[in-house]
Amino acid sequence: MNRYTKDLNDFYAVRLKDYSMEGSSLSLTVEDQQGSPFTIAVSFYKNDILRVRLYSEVFQLCYDLVNSKFLIPDNDIKLSQEGNLLTVKYGSQSLLIGREPFSFAIQAADGHLIYEENFNDVNPVGEKGEDLIPPMGFSKDNEGNIVNVNICAALRWNEHIYGMGERFTEFDRRGQQVVLMNKDTLGCRDETSYKNIPFYLSTYGYGLFVNTSSISEFNFGYDSNNSISIHVPQSCLEYYLIAGDSMKTILSRYMELTGPAVLPPDWSFGLWYSTGFKGNSSENTLADARRIRQEGIPCDVMHFDCYWLRDDMWCDFVWDEKFYPNRIDMLKTLKEMGFKSCLWINPYVTIKTDMFREGAERGYLVKRPDGSVYTEDLWHGLLSYCAIVDFTNKDAVKWFQEKVRTVLLEGVDVMKTDFGEDIPLDSVFSNGKTGREMRNLYSRLYNQAVFEAMESVKGKGNGIVWARSGCAGMQKFPVCWSGDARSSFEGMAAALRGGLSLSMSGVPFWSHDMGGFYGEVKEEVFIRWCQFGLFSSHSRLHGTTTRQPWAYGKRALDIVRDFIKLRYRLMPYILKNARKCVEQSVPFVRPLILEHPNDPAVAGIWDQYYFGDDIIAAPVFGGDNTARWVYLPEGEWQDMLTKKQYTGRQWINLSCPLNYMPIFCKAGVKIPMEEKDYLYIKGGDV
DSSP: OOOOOTTOEEEEOOEEEEEEEETTEEEEEEEOTTSOEEEEEEEEETTTEEEEEEESSOOOOSSOOSOGGGOOBOOOOEEEEETTEEEEEETTEEEEEETTTTEEEEEETTSOEEEEBOOOOOOSSSSTTTTOOOOSEEEEOTTSOEEEEEEEEEOOTTOOEEEEESOOSOSSOTTEEEEEOBOOOTBSOSSOBSBEEEEEEETTTEEEEEOOOSOEEEEESSSOTTEEEEEESSSSEEEEEEEOSSHHHHHHHHHHHHOOOOOOOGGGGSEEEEOOSTTOOHHHHHHHHHHHHHTTOOOOEEEEOGGGBOTTOTTSOOBOTTTOTTHHHHHHHHHHTTOEEEEEEOSEEETTSHHHHHHHHHTOBOBOTTSSBOOBOTTTTSSSOEEEBOTTSHHHHHHHHHHHHHHHHTTOOEEEEOOOOOOOTTOBOTTSOBHHHHTTHHHHHHHHHHHHHHHHHHOTTOOOEEESOBOTTGGGSOOEEOOOBBSSHHHHHHHHHHHHHHHTTTOOOEEOEETOSBSOOOHHHHHHHHHHHTTSSSEEEOOSSOOOGGGGOHHHHHHHHHHHHHHHHTHHHHHHHHHHHHHHTOOSEEEHHHHOTTOGGGTTOOSOEEESSSEEEOOOOSSTTEEEEEEEOSSEEEETTTOOEEESSEEEEEEEOTTOOOEEEETTOOOOOOSSOOSSOOSOOO
16 A cells, blocks of 8 residues: 555645634634545543544544544633634643644643644655655545545654564664555564554554544655655544653553453463374374373363364365264363364355355355355465455354354354455445455454354353454453464564553453464574563463474473473462453553663664563574673663572673573562462462
8 A cells, every 4th residue: 555646636734714612622613725524533541641533524433443432522622812823731641732833732731742633744856745644634536526634743753662562673663664454464564454543642642543444554764764654545544642751651541532441361371282284083192181181281262273174165164074083072171181272263154165155155254245145365375265254244243153153153262363464455344344455354353243243152250262363452352363374483583572562452362372383493493483472461472383382392391381380380479470461451561662662772773672560571583692782771680590699781692501581570579479389270260
């Protein structure tokens, strides 16, 4: 996507023609450079939140991603006018509006501008207006139809930007172009993403959330180092400007605005183990389960990936009886051993299945423009063509949920909700929307359907999915994982950047495939990735090849087992912090900038993070005895493994043998821990 095309003409606010105030809402009538009017409607809410709507004639949301219960109108606002300036004081901020030329800015109580719409980002060579980065207003085609809505925030020289979903590129968004379009991003190595969220955090004290699921474009100093230019392909736009006394406060308000976050069940914080790909069976699964217990490896979940289904019959919810002839007994045996069971599913149905024929006859599948069922190669040649379940059709949702409930009632405990990203742009849904409009939103509807089916069977408080795709509000349907990273230290680093970016986008619980998803898995990569994964909110061993800890040799088995046991001993700390994350709307895994926004050293640090409130983890991206620089922020710190004491506000250089990862606790803070080892998390059976 690129909004720069000779066929578009930009129109933007140049003067304030009129305004009116009613209650907590301000309506501005502005004129563009040709004198045509449009409306900027501003609503003021408590917690320093502004809602801004831009529209020409009629305002209409395509899909509302906002939790309206969180929005409490702020009626204690004061409007004044002095000369060319209109001022609205609300909370601890002031909205400043210039009449002519039109301007729009938010000022903090101390006088600095938190947010400022940039109306003057123009190439100075040639006539004024040449190469103008389009500010508040619209792009129209040659027939006068609105194609995009534009906004343009000033980007200050020392400003840093975070968020925008799970992104595997550099952690600071500055200098990047972000196109919000969900995509199956095999490799987790470029600008594409499974989870696109139109929210960013600025170090200047604000967050901006665009209430849209459209395929949109955000340029963070990309087309001009002076601007954050945003282009949304709609005829009207709603966005929220959120302020607060800290970045953590702003992020919390955003999480409430699109949430609230939901706490997954306690057992989900234990280890998840994948039973493997093709060739797995009941016999192999039970053998692995017994070996895990014999080796004294704590573990809570046995995951069955795609080959629990029959070849080329994905995903019709029918077990492959050849490999799982006594599945009910197998599931019962696993439960007796303390294991939950997880099944892989996806929202695509191959044309070979009875489920496809049933869905086609009932109108439950996404269609082509001509009304026929849309079938596509969604598996890159690995399977037959597939159809896509239409989650905008209420009957189709109930139909799909009944499939989910059937396997849950057999003894399965949770679903891994894979795929859902590559919705064809020209497809048509039962709500009349096209795939272009539904591409990002589809993932939310899919995960919501499965989550609600989980709760209907397992009860309130036991809802959980293991989701790859997502959009704004995914904190309501935990847990997310990072997709198909390559097994390498570079893949591991990309997974961490993606996780921290997702944390800064309001998703508190997140995981990844320990060892990487694909490629040759070397012993040192396996060990280091497990250390990192066991200090993520959720931990899963998974990949295209075996993730048996004993398959990588005795050294790997001993080290990984010790770190798994450490995680389980830390379970009181983990569960306590998980509850605080939901109660306070903060992420579990946090970049240092979120906790120390006034420390200039941490703005670009992405390779270490807070694990809950009181622990900093620093994964090692190298083999035995790799040197690792770690920054310790203000305060006193103790190395959890060596017990060595350190004073903060300094960098330290550590040599890291394979059995060591830098983990630091706040000195003087008691970390709640179990006194003995457990093989699985007690209580909370579903």
